[in-house]
Amino acid sequence: MSKDIVKPSILPGFMELTPTDQILFNKMLDTIRQNYEKFGFLPIDTPVIEKTEVLLAKGGGETEKQIYRFEKGSTDMSLRFDLTVPLARYVAQHYSELSFPFRRYHIGKVYRGERNQKGRFREFYQCDIDIVGNGILDIINDAEIPSLIYSTFRDLGFDSxxxxxxxxxxxxxxxxxxxxxxxxxxxxxxxxxxxxxxxxxxxxxxxxxxxxxxxxxxxxxxxxxxxxxxxxxxxxxxxxxxxxxxxxxxxxxxxxxxxxxxxxxxxxxxxxxxxxxxxxxxxxxxxxxxxxDYPSLGSICGGGRYENLAEYYTKQKLPGVGMSIGLTRLFYQLREAKIIEATEKSLTKALIIPMDSFVEKGVETVNELRGEGIYAQIYLESGKIGKIFNYADKLNIPYVIVIGQEEAENNTYSLRDMKTGEQKNISLEEVIKCLK
Amino acid sequence: MSKDIVKPSILPGFMELTPTDQILFNKMLDTIRQNYEKFGFLPIDTPVIEKTEVLLAKGGGETEKQIYRFEKGSTDMSLRFDLTVPLARYVAQHYSELSFPFRRYHIGKVYRGERNQKGRFREFYQCDIDIVGNGILDIINDAEIPSLIYSTFRDLGFDSxxxxxxxxxxxxxxxxxxxxxxxxxxxxxxxxxxxxxxxxxxxxxxxxxxxxxxxxxxxxxxxxxxxxxxxxxxxxxxxxxxxxxxxxxxxxxxxxxxxxxxxxxxxxxxxxxxxxxxxxxxxxxxxxxxxxDYPSLGSICGGGRYENLAEYYTKQKLPGVGMSIGLTRLFYQLREAKIIEATEKSLTKALIIPMDSFVEKGVETVNELRGEGIYAQIYLESGKIGKIFNYADKLNIPYVIVIGQEEAENNTYSLRDMKTGEQKNISLEEVIKCLK
Missing domain, CATH: 3.30.930.10 (Bira Bifunctional Protein; Domain 2)
Known part of the structure; x- marks a missing residue:
């Protein structure tokens, strides 16, 4: 039975990363999130698809042309184009359940069918924080936002x-x-x-x-x-x-x-x-x-104070202040300018390679390491040892543990530091100590 | 200028949580992700929107009716309805850049325009792992997946x-x-x-x-x-x-x-x-x-072995084994059955309340605490102390630090344990020690 092959590809204007880049991207997302949480912001997550009449309550302009809008059944729906409109809708809708000032962060993908050009994306992550007051919000809040911007970019590794x-x-x-x-x-x-x-x-x-x-x-x-x-x-x-x-x-x-x-x-x-x-x-x-040092990248994070967040959804006056990091674009720019570089190709600390008849011992070992909280994996395919070392090398896995006849007999483990090439024949306790 | 108010609401079949529930949901997501990473799986993230011809390469059936499909310009595009088809496309497209066995995890939202019914969602998180071999994949891999399922659900707090x-x-x-x-x-x-x-x-x-x-x-x-x-x-x-x-x-x-x-x-x-x-x-x-104890919930996690992941995109034979947790539905079911309950209403450890003229000292204090890695926030609005304590109570913030005349004069901090009501007048060093 021969099948028709469809060429595997994605739409232009969408970012898709290799696992290596994804590891770095996720680390940046984690750093941002951790800072947002440290400053006392609460997480929310809203649907990517919303009613068009809700998303476009403010109406028109450039936005309307860029929006991904479609009908399903008789429902007119659209993909969110930022996280501010969903926040306004969220606060108006859940007003009575929230404590004000409402400090929320939201990290998620948004969609804009922009003209396709380098460094512009149609799907991108926004990392937003906002402090929303009920009727009034003290001006000092406006000074806290830069403090969070500073803390976040410092933790992302920036100084200047x-x-x-x-x-x-x-x-x-x-x-x-x-x-x-x-x-x-x-x-x-x-x-x-x-x-x-x-x-x-x-x-x-x-x-x-x-x-x-x-x-x-x-x-x-x-x-x-x-x-x-x-x-x-x-x-x-x-x-x-x-x-x-x-x-x-x-x-x-x-x-x-x-x-x-x-x-x-x-x-x-x-x-x-x-x-x-x-x-x-x-x-x-x-x-x-x-x-x-890179003014040409433009603004990497922006925000400000607004008088009335949700005027299209409620009569409550909700002033606020906030900021947003557009991580997809920022990541792209930083990588293009070689300001960041992805080096971690795997999260695994140790790869266990059991020789032919020692798979059982290998499985027990990987299980023990994981039990100790060590990120570990086992190579289960057959193949020459050189090919397997090559696999560890390509994934930049720092340690390899070989289990063969000798190791099984002496109940030891041959731990190899892939960077230095140093190899030790040691007990499991010593392996764990070394990897922790 | 009076505006037309649009009723704030979301589409049926979409889950939106309060921050309290969101905190618990995110903890579950984090636990799942941590387990996936500990077992040596690599992260990927793919576009939510893909070419329809790619997503539907396998063609037809129930899926086609449920898919969110639309045109923008002359492009026929659709929202992904699972993470397996994008994985197949990803592996075929990036084949030469990947190391096999390719162990990947993917946590993201997928979309199905299903008939609206209780506990079924049109947007939901899938948390997938797969091990994909190049031509061949050892059967022992099939035994590793249950080990990861076990580890994940154990860490999620389940035993039976x-x-x-x-x-x-x-x-x-x-x-x-x-x-x-x-x-x-x-x-x-x-x-x-x-x-x-x-x-x-x-x-x-x-x-x-x-x-x-x-x-x-x-x-x-x-x-x-x-x-x-x-x-x-x-x-x-x-x-x-x-x-x-x-x-x-x-x-x-x-x-x-x-x-x-x-x-x-x-x-x-x-x-x-x-x-x-x-x-x-x-x-x-x-x-x-x-x-x-809850067989009626049905399967909370499923998966298996397949012979050929990407036959619609490549002639390479790519056997694999994997599993998926549908977290949105699972969360909903567990909450409805009262198996889980969200109790953390905030991630903040301490709320600083500066009295009238001690805002400056309050700001410095919150900054010091954050510098020590303590999740802290400061209350900057004017208002009676009772109202502010009420805010801390509603958010379940465990500690409150009041800074007033006496504290400023003695350079101490009044730390109140909101659960026990116990109050201590102590130095900043002691506050930090207590909160860490």
Missing amino acids: FTIKINNRKMLKGFFNSLDIEDSTFVLRAIDKLDKIGMAEVEKELESLGIANHNIRRTKEFLNIKGSNNDIIGNLEALKIDDETFKEGLEELSTVIKYIDLFGVPEKNYRIDLTMVRGLDYYTGTVYETILD | FTIKINNRKMLKGFFNSLDIEDSTFVLRAIDKLDKIGMAEVEKELESLGIANHNIRRTKEFLNIKGSNNDIIGNLEALKIDDETFKEGLEELSTVIKYIDLFGVPEKNYRIDLTMVRGLDYYTGTVYETILD
């Missing part, structure tokens, strides 16, 4: 990274003071500064009808640089008489003060007045994080 | 469970010896024995045209009971002269012998000749696992 901080309320107030009432488009223009440069941003502001003297003042404002305290001082010195500006600046000073108390080293955070984040969703503090 | 073992090759040989050449339908009838009873199975065998004396012999065969060794002895005593039967029986004896060597206690496994598993896919050893 900067958490950039700004406050959209302050920006809004600043533009209010220039009589620019709807600052949305102005902020969008400034958001492109990194990519297109000041000259182009200026042109865009002109085309938005911003008067020349206001463009000049905007440039001066965006040029405020220095230490965090210098910047705060300079902003205060502007003496801008706008309530929103004052509130935003007050928030920013508080956040900067408490970030320090939360233990983030000064070199790892700084105010960046040009960083506004694209999403209109944010209403106060905003964050982005860059790797100092 | 039985891994039922059978061999489809032996069954096939048995029916061959009765001149029943295509045993597929006979096996399907026997598969229903648990549900419909022997009388009904007999009727079904009759309607399949099986002769009366053969039905009698089938009944006698299925009635063979006793210790594992008794059953093996009785099967040998049948002296059935069929090569397939002999091969299957030989395999079964080997598996039974090595399960013991792999350390599975005798009470936790037994040969069950009536257990055939529905899937035609299996060609040798088959497993199911039941909780002795």
Whole structure:
């Protein structure tokens, strides 16, 4: 019976890793999760498929074009495109069962049918945390998020990274003071500064009808640089008489003060007045994080404060602050830039190789090692010893234990360190001691 | 600006847990993963969305009706409905990069648009392991899988469970010896024995045209009971002269012998000749696992040996053996039957409550505790102390640390054990010692 062979392949825009890369990816996920839990965040998991009317309650825009949407029976459903909308739905739906401030983390896959391009994925892991208040949420929470960002990236092995901080309320107030009432488009223009440069941003502001003297003042404002305290001082010195500006600046000073108390080293955070984040969703503090030595990777983690998480699902006012790491893209970028490299090819500490008639002893041995919590496996196929050593080598298994005639007679184990080539004939107790 | 409120809800047939249940669910997932890794299995992760032609290469049947299938642009895509088809595709696609025997585990969500009924889910976690050989795979591998099942369920907190073992090759040989050449339908009838009873199975065998004396012999065969060794002895005593039967029986004896060597206690496994598993896919050893005190839950973990994993994607012959735990359904059943109960409402060990003007000291303290690896959080909202204690109570946080005037002056911390109500005024070092 001959079968038709279908070429095994996956869809473009989806990441699939070798086990070696997967081990590293999972370690990074574990590190992130452990940090989220250490900071007192609770896990949730929501369905990947939701009702389209729920996911798109906010409606339209770019999102709607990218969404994977389909019908099954008469039900219109879609795959989630982020973890924020599901959080909003979750909090509104389970409101009475939750304790506020509700601190939740969520690590899961989300889906966007984006145009296919290098480093962009249609399925990717988001690792989100949010602190959601019931009606109100203290501003100091905004200082705890950078502390978690710092702790997480430090544990991921990074040292030179900067958490950039700004406050959209302050920006809004600043533009209010220039009589620019709807600052949305102005902020969008400034958001492109990194990519297109000041000259182009200026042109865009002109085309938005911003008067020349206001463009000049905007440039001066965006040029405020220095230490965090210098910047705060300079902003205060502007003496801008706008309530929103004052509130935003007050928030920013508080956040900067408490970030320090939360233990983030000064070199790892700084105010960046040009960083506004694209999403209109944010209403106060905003964050982005860059790797100092690889600024071209862009932001590796972003977030901020929002006024009302779930306005499309409930009348409860639920302000919050949070951040997200897009691990799939980050992993891809770090690997491409050779900043990370997967070296562990297996999780196994020892491979047991029983010679022909000593399989039974081999099985007992692997069982004993596992009982001691040692990650171990046994090679059960027939084959030349060279081929089996090759298997251990290819999987980078650090130790091999050979059990043959001699070992069986003396009740010993031949333990070989695959890196040094050193070989010892020792008792099981000694093997266990050595592997632990 | 008033907004339209969309009722927050999820689709029927999807499981969504409270954080308390999620903590327990995640612990179970972690336990499973840890066991899989301890036994030397490598992690993989595949896209949830795949090309329909790839997922349905085997074609049709019940699966096709249940699949979530849709088009995006001109691409026909579907959500995976198990982790076995993606494994087959993965091994065929990455064949040259893998070391065989390829031991992989995969924990992820799969999707089936099944008829909506209690305890059935349209999105559920599968936790799979498989050992895939290149051309050949030793039968002793079939004895390692029960050892992993045993270790996993023991670590999940179970004691009274039985891994039922059978061999489809032996069954096939048995029916061959009765001149029943295509045993597929006979096996399907026997598969229903648990549900419909022997009388009904007999009727079904009759309607399949099986002769009366053969039905009698089938009944006698299925009635063979006793210790594992008794059953093996009785099967040998049948002296059935069929090569397939002999091969299957030989395999079964080997598996039974090595399960013991792999350390599975005798009470936790037994040969069950009536257990055939529905899937035609299996060609040798088959497993199911039941909780002795809750047989009505059915099989909580199943698997077996197959001859050729990836015949639809490659000409390489890839035999394998594996098993799967459907955790979403299992969790639901265990919870409904009150076999498990979620009690941990938070992962936080200590909640820091700073009085009015001692927030700074509180922030420094939470930072110190986290630095020591202690899961801690700080309460930053204003509110009466009673309300804050209530928050700690509702989240079952075991310790509360109050920092007020007195504590600040003496540089001490008021540590309260929320269970006993005991309160101590101690130094930070003592707090850390106590919480570690």
